[in-house]
Amino acid sequence: MTKDELSQQLAANSPAVEKPPMELAETEPSEHPSLKLPLFLTGMGVAMTNYNLVAISWGLYSLFHVSPSSSGENLLQIARAQYQAGNFDQALALAKSIPTDSPAYEESTAAILQWRRDWFLAAAKFKATEQAFQEGRWRDVLEEVRQTPDITVWRKKMLPFVLGAIPKLEVEAQQLLQQVHQLAAQKDFTGALALIKQIPPETPTGVKLQPKLIEYRQKQQIQAEYLLQQAYNRAEVRDFQGALRYLSQIPPDTPTYQQAQVKIVEYQQKQLFKEKVERKVKLGKVVSYQRQTSFEETTLGFNPGVVWQEVNPL
Incomplete structure (x- = not known):
């Protein structure tokens, strides 16, 4: 799957990132005569x-x-x-x-x-x-x-x-809203979600942004699955350092995170073993690196991970 195809998948998941609604961008807090109050009020x-x-x-x-x-x-x-x-x-x-x-x-x-x-x-x-x-x-x-x-x-x-507090917070919410749309346009959904959480849900902007939480979480999960797949691909060719770099980018608040943590421990151990073998090769204590890695796979049970359905980068 190409980058364009992944972008189409994200776009199909929900509407493309839009500009801030005009009524939010242009309305001053004092012009909200009927602010939506929290349920408890x-x-x-x-x-x-x-x-x-x-x-x-x-x-x-x-x-x-x-x-x-x-x-x-x-x-x-x-x-x-x-x-x-x-x-x-x-x-x-x-x-x-x-x-x-x-x-x-x-x-x-x-x-x-x-x-x-x-x-x-x-x-x-x-x-x-x-x-x-x-x-x-x-x-x-x-x-x-x-x-x-x-x-x-x-x-x-x-x-x-x-x-009295809600109109004051709405001013700040409008500023954060601009940043949310900028990050989402860059497909940084983790950053966009972090900003949305800073906007009080009692404000008019906070109320309108609640559906975006669902949309961005879904897109964030697609990215997490892509990163995990790339880590599997790098581990399959014994590039454990590259695999670890992909795994470290998976956000903690995704279902994929726990699986990534398990693989991080596994790949760190395999990277240490690989470095140990390479040092021995340089000292001439083994015939070839390939034989040692073959032996390591047999004794340690090398498993780069299940090959998932391909997910292309954003």
Whole structure:
């Protein structure tokens, strides 16, 4: 298979690398009135305020007016609603009121412990998010929010910081996008993937680049298989140094990488043996290098590797 045929295979795998979309290249961050928010922040708006009012009213009523016949499961459900609404003390009081003989007692006990840990962790993450925002560390803002426990009231408090950080990060994402397309045009898919991972998926550019992750990973794997095949070809003619150079180029995040590591160990051993034989040849201690290599193949079981279906270079 020729280089042109491999290029056609890559092109068939997905559309050719294109220029950055005009809407991404020309739009300023401030012109994104409807930024796509992370999933963990979707749905927080005016409805959240109404939810809080209902949850608070219902929770306070339930705290003092739950009938004796109410089950522990119902109490625990109400306590969870209070907890998500931000009524920490009321939630704990409701959970603690579940009778010890209730089927929900053990679950409520575990929930109380978890709620305490998550609540104080969320409070700490909120402070860290606020500080990161004030210091202009936009990536840290999103990272702190990602690590925050799933408590609605705390996520709502963090929402303004996220909305402020995303436009700032979009400016950087646009710059990285240009480099991604340049590397992909050079068929450096490993480098392109590394840059894509630096673009926060919460930004508009990050959202649009997610399909490229699949495309570039497929093309990266094609390259890895080509490099492995070339290493086999060099080993077959006992050019172990050349084989090792090909193997060293296989990216760690490909399925081919582990197989390449096994061959690296094997070819390093064979290269050492080859050098040892060559030294003996120079000293006149063996008749010929060919006889020694033939003996080595018999005793060590030379195996350059399975000949794969040919994959041409890019």
